Amino acid sequence: MLDDLEIRGLGVIDRARLELRPGFTAITGETGAGKTMVVTALGLLLGGRSSAGSVRKGAERAQVDARVTIDPAGAIADLVDDAGGEIERYEGDDGTPRADLLIARQVAATGRSRAWLGGQSVPASRLAEAGERLVAVHGQSEQLRLIEEPAQRAALDAAAGSAAQIALTEVATAFDRLAELRAELSQLQAGAEAREAERVDLRELVDEVERVDPQPDEDSQLLARIERLSHREELRAQIGEAHGILAGDDAPIGSLRDLSRDVHSRIERSLRNDPSLDRALEAAADLDYAVDELATLLAGYLADLDTEGIGELEALDDRLAAIEELKRNRRLTLQELLEAYGNAGTRLLELAGDDTRIPVLVEEVAEAEATLKNAAESLSALRRATADELSARVSDELVMLAMPNARFEVVVTEAGEIRRHGQDRISFRLRPHPGSDALPLAQGASGGELSRVMLALEVVLAGANPVPTLVFDEIDAGVGGAAALEIGARLQRLARSSQVVVVTHLAQVAAFADHHLRIEKSTDGEVTSSSITELDAEARVAEMTRLLSGLSDSSTGRAHAEELLRLAAETAPTAAS
Structure with a gap:
């Protein structure tokens, strides 16, 4: 209060x-x-x-x-x-x-x-x-609102009490659920062509990658291998000369291996007279070892170079060309291509899931439509029953408000579609005296009559x-x-x-x-x-x-x-x- x-x-x-x-x-x-x-x-x-x-x-x-x-x-x-x-x-x-x-x-x-x-x-x-x-x-603004359907519908539902609120909630919940399902179904159906195109493309990707079967970083490795085989003679000449310097017998002043050993021998003899040369001797020994190791490595490289690559270069070129074509067609690097291939299986399952979701959604939409229809019909039945009672009670109140011959009518008709507030059109009508037609309040009620209708409604709805x-x-x-x-x-x-x-x-x-x-x-x-x-x-x-x-x-x-x-x-x- x-x-x-x-x-x-x-x-x-x-x-x-x-x-x-x-x-x-x-x-x-x-x-x-x-x-x-x-x-x-x-x-x-x-x-x-x-x-x-x-x-x-x-x-x-x-x-x-x-x-x-x-x-x-x-x-x-x-x-x-x-x-x-x-x-x-x-x-x-x-x-x-x-x-x-x-x-x-x-x-x-x-x-x-x-x-x-x-x-x-x-x-x-x-x-x-x-x-x-x-x-x-x-006030007068509320009287004006009373001639509008939303206010009339709210008054009728208020007269029906808590039962109407429960029924309204059921209709609104069913309406929202149906709207969600329809939106999801529409989205899936609208994207069916796009999904099919994506499926085709993913399957082609899988086929192309599996046909070539590229391995991670294979393009870089192939390119390096081709470069080596393409310059084999130059490599043989350069590395052969390097090996000759290290261990060859025809060097003018002897090979680097002979020179390093001579250095080691001279320092070793001098150590007898000066013990402080011990570190120099260690370094000379390391030099001997390094020269021997490098000579061995180069000899092995030359041996491999003599035996490898026979008939291999053409195959390597073909392999690299296949990988490069795959990359070029997809406009992806090899790493991106392999990642796309790895994700393709999961995405294909998802797309297949969308297809299976559509018939399920169709059934769910049908069930939701039935649920909404039932809820709306229950609300309509409640409104029609309440309309008769409200019409009689307001008419009785109008008699007490110096309108003894007036008849108030609440008309409930089907709107043809179900909205969040139900499927009904609500119309408050007034027949001021016998023999007159019951007209909607907006057409048939004067300002004074509208005031009394509002007061009569308020008295009836007070409880x-x-x-x-x-x-x-x-x-x-x-x-x-x-x-x-x-x-x-x-x-x-x-x-x-x-x-x-x-x-x-x-x-x-x-x-x-x-x-x-x-x-x-x-x-x-x-x-x-x-x-x-x-x-x-x-x-x-x-x-x-x-x-x-x-x-x-x-x-x-x-x-x-x-x-x-x-x-x-x-x-x-x-x-x-």
């Missing part, structure tokens, strides 16, 4: 505080006094769009603060806790656990907006999430609506006389189960309120301000007189006001019955 509302710097309101109580509270005032600002303030608290234009002229910011009583173990408390906010827990007079929640919204003159929930700064969307569980605001506070902004527009009295009585009845706040310009409606607030404007010639006052019995009579006659001191108007208040008091038990 909304306990109090403080408004600062909003529109014509400089600073005002509303203390709200259980039951029916009426808010009245002269045109332009700022009654609409109260609804605007609530809209901001409920996460509505903010505007710099709503900030009072000369003020740096507009701010709205509210204190709300909530269930400390309810959904709102959980939402506040998730947001990091806090609530103040206490025990009510009746021993029931209660909690106070503070909500705030601030709009700077620059247009920047901030919001707080339980003292924690939160985005406006989080306020909206909490607000939809706390307060429902009904299914978990929102504890209902705010009506001039829902009585276009209504007067007996109809206005009936609207006041129905609002009073609605206030037995919910906190009801009504902005009205009709005394016939305000007379049924449990509490009466008046918004007054004043001006110093330059700046206009508004204040909010709770009226005592005498002040209430004066305000009712003003509403009736335009003059707060009219004797005729005063007598009428007192009569209205007395009538409201007398009929209050009947209205609540």
